[in-house]
Amino acid sequence: MKPLITFVVAAARNNVIGAGGGLAWKISDDLKWFKQTTMGKPLVMGRKTFDSIGRALPGRDNIVVTRSPDFLSKKTFIARSLDDALILGRACAEAVDAEEICVIGGGEIYRQAMACADRIYLTRVDADIEGDAYFPALDSRDWVETRQGSAPKNDKNEYACEFFILDRRSRIRSKQP
Numbered sequence: 001m002k003p004l005i006t007f008v009v010a011a012a013r014n015n016v017i018g019a020g021g022g023l024a025w026k027i028s029d030d031l032k033w034f035k036q037t038t039m040g041k042p043l044v045m046g047r048k049t050f051d052s053i054g055r056a057l058p059g060r061d062n063i064v065v066t067r068s069p070d071f072l073s074k075k076t077f078i079a080r081s082l083d084d085a086l087i088l089g090r091a092c093a094e095a096v097d098a099e100e101i102c103v104i105g106g107g108e109i110y111r112q113a114m115a116c117a118d119r120i121y122l123t124r125v126d127a128d129i130e131g132d133a134y135f136p137a138l139d140s141r142d143w144v145e146t147r148q149g150s151a152p153k154n155d156k157n158e159y160a161c162e163f164f165i166l167d168r169r170s171r172i173r174s175k176q177p
Contacts, residue, residue, distance in 0.1 A: 003093040004171075005086065005116050006100045008037050009135050010123035010161070016131035017107060022052045024129045025158045029151035033163055037121045038102045042092035044085045044113075047071060049105040060102075061092040065109060082112045107133040120166040127159045142169055 010030050011017050018024055039059050047066035056062040056075035063077045065085045071078060077092075079085035089101035102121075103113050114136055120143070143166040153160040 018133035019131035028156035
C-alpha cells in the first residue's frame with residue numbers, strides 16, 4: 001500500500017505558521033506532538049524550513065526541497081522539486097515500512113502539495129499572530145476533522161492550542177466497500 005502524504009503543521013487562527021524565518025510561538029506540547037507524529041517517518045520540507053530548524057531531525061529521513069545548486073547538508077536528502085521529494089519520500093517510507101510521508105512546511109511547500117495531501121495533523125494555536133508565512137486556507141467540505149486533545153497556556157506553552165487530525169473525505173470514501 002502506498003504511504004499517505006500527510007501534513008504536520010501548527011497554525012494560528014489566522015493561519016500564520018511562521019515569522020522571521022522561524023516559528024511564531026513557543027509551545028512545548030506542540031513540539032512533543034510533532035515528534036510523536038513524525039518519528040520514524042520521512043520528512044519533506046523546504047530549505048527555509050530546514051534552515052529554521054537548523055539541523056536534520058534525528059530518527060527520520062530528512063528531505064529538503066531546494067532549487068539552489070549550492071545547498072549542501074549532512075544527514076539530509078536533497079530534492080530539486082516537490083515531485084522528486086515525494087518520490088524519494090515514498091522510497092524512504094517503503095525502506096522503513098512507514099505508512100506516511102510527512103510534509104512539514106513551509107507555506108510554499110504546503111501550497112504546492114495540497115492537492116496530494118491525504119491527512120493533516122493540525123495544531124491550532126489559540127491566537128491571531130503577526131507573521132510572514134501562512135498555511136493555505138482549507139475547505140471544510142474536503143476534510144473530516146477529529147479532535148485529538150488540547151494543551152493549556154502555561155509556563156511551557158506561550159499559547160493554548162488544540163490538536164486535530166483531518167482526513168481528506170475523498171480518501172475515506174475510496175476506502176469504503
